Amino acid sequence: xxxxxxxxxxxxxxxxxxxxxxxxxxxxxxxxxxxxxxxxxxxxxxxxxxxxxxxxxxxxxxxxxxxxxxxxxxxxxxxxxxxxxxxxxxxxxxxxxxxxxxxxxxxxxxxxxxxxxxxxxxxxxxxxxxxxxxxxxxxxxxxxxxxxxxxxxxxxxxxxxxxxxxxxxxxxxxxxxxxxxxxxxxxxxxxxxxxxxxxxxxxxxxxxxxxxxxxxxxxxxxxxxxxxxxxxxxxxxxxxxxxxxxxxxxxxxxxxxxxxxxxxxxxxxxxxxxxxxxxxxxxxxxxxxxxxxxxxxxxxxxxxxxxxxxxxxxxxxxxxxxxxxxxxxxxxxxxxxxxxxxxxxxxxxxxxxxxxxxxxxxxxxxxxxxxxxxxxxxxxxxxxxxxxxxxxxxxxxxxxxxx
Amino acid sequence: xxxxxxxxxxxxxxxxxxxxxxxxxxxxxxxxxxxxxxxxxxxxxxxxxxxxxxxxxxxxxxxxxxxxxxxxxxxxxxxxxxxxxxxxxxxxxxxxxxxxxxxxxxxxxxxxxxxxxxxxxxxxxxxxxxxxxxxxxxxxxxxxxxxxxxxxxxxxxxxxxxxxxxxxxxxxxxxxxxxxxxxxxxxxxxxxxxxxxxxxxxxxxx
Numbered sequence: 001x002x003x004x005x006x007x008x009x010x011x012x013x014x015x016x017x018x019x020x021x022x023x024x025x026x027x028x029x030x031x032x033x034x035x036x037x038x039x040x041x042x043x044x045x046x047x048x049x050x051x052x053x054x055x056x057x058x059x060x061x062x063x064x065x066x067x068x069x070x071x072x073x074x075x076x077x078x079x080x081x082x083x084x085x086x087x088x089x090x091x092x093x094x095x096x097x098x099x100x101x102x103x104x105x106x107x108x109x110x111x112x113x114x115x116x117x118x119x120x121x122x123x124x125x126x127x128x129x130x131x132x133x134x135x136x137x138x139x140x141x142x143x144x145x146x147x148x149x150x151x152x153x154x155x156x157x158x159x160x161x162x163x164x165x166x167x168x169x170x171x172x173x174x175x176x177x178x179x180x181x182x183x184x185x186x187x188x189x190x191x192x193x194x195x196x197x198x199x200x201x202x203x204x205x206x207x208x209x210x211x212x213x214x215x216x217x218x219x220x221x222x223x224x225x226x227x228x229x230x231x232x233x234x235x236x237x238x239x240x241x242x243x244x245x246x247x248x249x250x251x252x253x254x255x256x257x258x259x260x261x262x263x264x265x266x267x268x269x270x271x272x273x274x275x276x277x278x279x280x281x282x283x284x285x286x287x288x289x290x291x292x293x294x295x296x297x298x299x300x301x302x303x304x305x306x307x308x309x310x311x312x313x314x315x316x317x318x319x320x321x322x323x324x325x326x327x328x329x330x331x332x333x334x335x336x337x338x339x340x341x342x343x344x345x346x347x348x349x350x351x352x353x354x355x356x357x358x359x360x361x362x363x364x365x366x367x368x369x370x371x372x373x374x375x376x377x378x379x380x381x382x383x384x385x386x387x388x389x390x391x392x393x394x395x396x397x398x399x400x401x402x403x
Numbered sequence: 404x405x406x407x408x409x410x411x412x413x414x415x416x417x418x419x420x421x422x423x424x425x426x427x428x429x430x431x432x433x434x435x436x437x438x439x440x441x442x443x444x445x446x447x448x449x450x451x452x453x454x455x456x457x458x459x460x461x462x463x464x465x466x467x468x469x470x471x472x473x474x475x476x477x478x479x480x481x482x483x484x485x486x487x488x489x490x491x492x493x494x495x496x497x498x499x500x501x502x503x504x505x506x507x508x509x510x511x512x513x514x515x516x517x518x519x520x521x522x523x524x525x526x527x528x529x530x531x532x533x534x535x536x537x538x539x540x541x542x543x544x545x546x547x548x549x550x551x552x553x554x555x556x557x558x559x560x561x562x563x564x565x566x567x568x569x570x571x572x573x574x575x576x577x578x579x580x581x582x583x584x585x586x587x588x589x590x591x592x593x594x595x596x597x598x599x600x601x602x603x604x605x606x607x608x609x
């Protein structure tokens with residue numbers, strides 16, 4: 001794969017948009033005559049769902065796990081990222097002998113619609129105009145993302161997923177799956193998630209969106225046509241968001257008030273502090289792989305997420321008589337999707353006597369803990385999946401017969 | 404990822420014996436999941452647990468049990484009526500803030516409730532208090548007064564009286580000795596209250 005060299009040759013957002021159609025992985029085409037109905041009342045089609053799989057689907061098609069990525073994630077969960085060359089975001093979770101064991105499970109991970117890594121999103125060509133969608137792309141929701149995933153699961157000939165697992169926005173999808181398709185999911189594992197986006201969550205997203213839209217190069221979302229690149233806006237959006245993914249103890253441990261390559265402050269606005277330099281790096285590397293309009297659309301989808309509102313304002317109604325086994329996992333230092341939000345879901349599930357496990361993992365690494373090396377988290381996920389496999393009478397390995 | 408085996412307690416065998424095979428069970432205060440593991444294995448029970456200590460919860464879930472972190476005093480209110488065949492509260496009642504409210508929830512959520520508790524009327528407890536004038540510590544109550552979680556200790560007689568007052572029916576009762584063996588005495592009687600180390604009761608609402 002010529003991935004790392006690819007990155008160094010990308011000089012514009014336009015090139016990046018073109019490159020996305022040549023990325024490795026598999027693709028499902030949703031045809032124009034069977035478009036995807038969206039919550040917004042319109043439909044999307046033709047559309048593409050880019051996805052990747054790991055492991056082997058067993059003969060009964062009963063060992064499939066759908067892994068849902070977070071806001072800025074993609075389907076390259078357990079392989080090097082084709083643009084950055086960095087390891088997959090869940091390489092420590094998905095693999096042989098890991099909690100999501102690919103000797104046992106068939107793992108599917110799809111780029112969300114509205115995204116920018118191969119699934120149809122605002123940087124794609126609008127067939128109606130022959131130009132990039134930009135803001136003509138319909139606003140999508142978490143339920144819409146799940147609908148696209150359902151098409152994919154149908155296409156793969158899978159009636160029932162063994163599990164849907166995801167962190168953050170992936171947790172929202174795991175919940176949406178359980179609420180909308182309870183008969184098609186054996187287990188749902190929402191990690192570091194919530195049943196709705198809080199006012200604080202929306203507020204941070206709005207800061208990010210405003211940063212993008214305030215960049216003069218954004219051009220009302222038409223930067224691809226106009227040959228501009230709103231990388232400064234997108235980078236500020238990423239910087240803000242990145243702070244919300246960490247915790248003060250984690251930042252303190254990593255940077256404290258340490259200065260960046262200097263012995264004293266500069267009495268200017270250069271990156272004096274290491275934390276500033278780190279954030280600037282986070283921002284500028286992000287824009288090399290992400291699309292500004294996609295960022296607007298996906299953050300909006302998260303903001304609109306409110307599972308209780310879809311069910312008469314009572315979250316428990318979303319799970320009435322659910323046969324799904326749930327495992328909720330939160331992290332002590334996650335202030336973006338705090339434990340209290342997971343606990344609300346647990347209360348709702350208890351109210352319908354659902355089968356639920358709930359674990360709060362001690363970690364000082366903030367919201368991003370679910371992407372990091374947290375042995376306790378891995379142990380819990382591993383144990384939960386093994387327990388579920390036992391209940392589902394799933395063989396230990398794809399070819400084996402025992403449990 | 405090897406896990407330590409859950410710790411088995413003497414009273415649990417008698418609690419488990421009261422559970423019908425294949426039933427739905429909620430174990431409140433399930434610790435590290437010893438009883439739930441046993442019930443799943445031996446009686447094919449569909450079990451859930453609530454445990455107040457996070458370390459216990461994590462150990463349970465890592466073992467494949469359906470357990471949540473929660474508090475008997477606050478979190479039982481969420482559950483609907485008759486959600487389980489049995490709700491079990493083993494050696495936990497005496498540590499709750501409001502045992503009466505907890506008992507009401509147990510028989511509301513479960514068609515049956517199984518409650519076990521250390522008997523504060525046991526002769527050793529009585530003698531320690533009588534002769535030493537100190538808060539008793541016994542094999543069943545090993546902690547000092549300042550470190551114990553037990554804030555609402557009762558005797559078997561007290562428990563029987565409260566159940567009657569609340570209109571809770573005692574379907575079965577056992578008084579256990581220190582090794583967890585049932586004593587051949589009427590569980591609700593004066594002798595049980597004198598020699599029983601632990602009381603185990605199968606309850607239902609009237």
